[in-house]
Amino acid sequence: MFNRTCLLVTRWTFAVLVKCIYLTSIPSTKTLTDSETDARVARICDLLVAHYGNTISDRNTPPIDELILTILSQNTNDRNSQRAFDSLKAKYDSWDMLLSAREEAVAQVIRSSGSYRLKAKRIKAALAEIKERVGRLDLSLLKNMDLQDATKWLTSIYGVGPKTAAIVLLFSFGKPTLPVDTHVWRVSKRLGLVSESTSREAAQKKLEAVVPTGCVYSMNHNLVTHGRQVCKAQRPLCERCFLSSLCDWFLSRRLV
Numbered sequence: 001m002f003n004r005t006c007l008l009v010t011r012w013t014f015a016v017l018v019k020c021i022y023l024t025s026i027p028s029t030k031t032l033t034d035s036e037t038d039a040r041v042a043r044i045c046d047l048l049v050a051h052y053g054n055t056i057s058d059r060n061t062p063p064i065d066e067l068i069l070t071i072l073s074q075n076t077n078d079r080n081s082q083r084a085f086d087s088l089k090a091k092y093d094s095w096d097m098l099l100s101a102r103e104e105a106v107a108q109v110i111r112s113s114g115s116y117r118l119k120a121k122r123i124k125a126a127l128a129e130i131k132e133r134v135g136r137l138d139l140s141l142l143k144n145m146d147l148q149d150a151t152k153w154l155t156s157i158y159g160v161g162p163k164t165a166a167i168v169l170l171f172s173f174g175k176p177t178l179p180v181d182t183h184v185w186r187v188s189k190r191l192g193l194v195s196e197s198t199s200r201e202a203a204q205k206k207l208e209a210v211v212p213t214g215c216v217y218s219m220n221h222n223l224v225t226h227g228r229q230v231c232k233a234q235r236p237l238c239e240r241c242f243l244s245s246l247c248d249w250f251l252s253r254r255l256v
């Protein structure tokens with residue numbers, strides 16, 4: 001009995017030792033130098049492009065349209081938000097007409113987007129604020145601002161958070177910003193590009209700092225695609241993931 005216990009303890013100690021040695025050899029962003037982090041991000045970007053393509057923005061949506069569409073997309077799927085947006089376009093000949101309409105009437109038009117009263121309030125408040133500041137419903141002044149000033153300008157509008165501002169600035173102005181939706185957030189944390197406790201807002205800043213400008217748009221698009229198709233929230237398909245050798249989450253669980 002004593003010998004058996006000794007054998008089990010020895011085996012357990014050996015297993016823990018092997019695991020410790022293995023884990024300390026795993027490349028992790030926590031211990032990487034700046035240049036190693038840059039190399040790792042560049043490699044991830046290249047692999048994503050190789051698998052999903054080097055997509056560049058073809059949306060080129062007018063900024064006010066993008067702003068309204070993004071507000072409609074909060075906490076719902078693309079289909080519902082697009083349906084609500086199309087209903088607004090069909091109902092109002094111009095965004096000035098929407099601005100003049102009653103809030104409740106706007107809310108009824110966008111029912112399919114969910115939280116429609118709150119969204120109607122945000123859309124009308126944003127348009128009113130833009131009109132008051134600029135004199136018309138036009139966001140072209142953001143084109144010549146640097147990313148920081150443009151983000152500050154947009155996020156000072158009621159109902160416009162960092163993600164909404166980043167979407168407008170990326171898709172309407174091609175600025176090098178990286179909106180962090182639920183997929184980008186989850187995959188970035190698992191890969192170790194941002195730490196587990198990082199908020200979405202902080203993740204956006206961190207990613208913008210480490211992702212090369214030329215890779216920002218494809219990175220955003222490809223992380224969303226990867227999150228939807230492979231790195232799923234509940235059951236990530238690690239066994240067929242081409243990023244597994246660079247993924248903190250996968251490497252740290254391989255021996256568990």
Ligand code: SF4
Pocket residue numbers: 187190191230231232236237238239241242243244247248249250
């Ligand atoms: S290895 Fe797994 S956890 Fe890591 S990115 Fe791929 S699917 Fe996600």
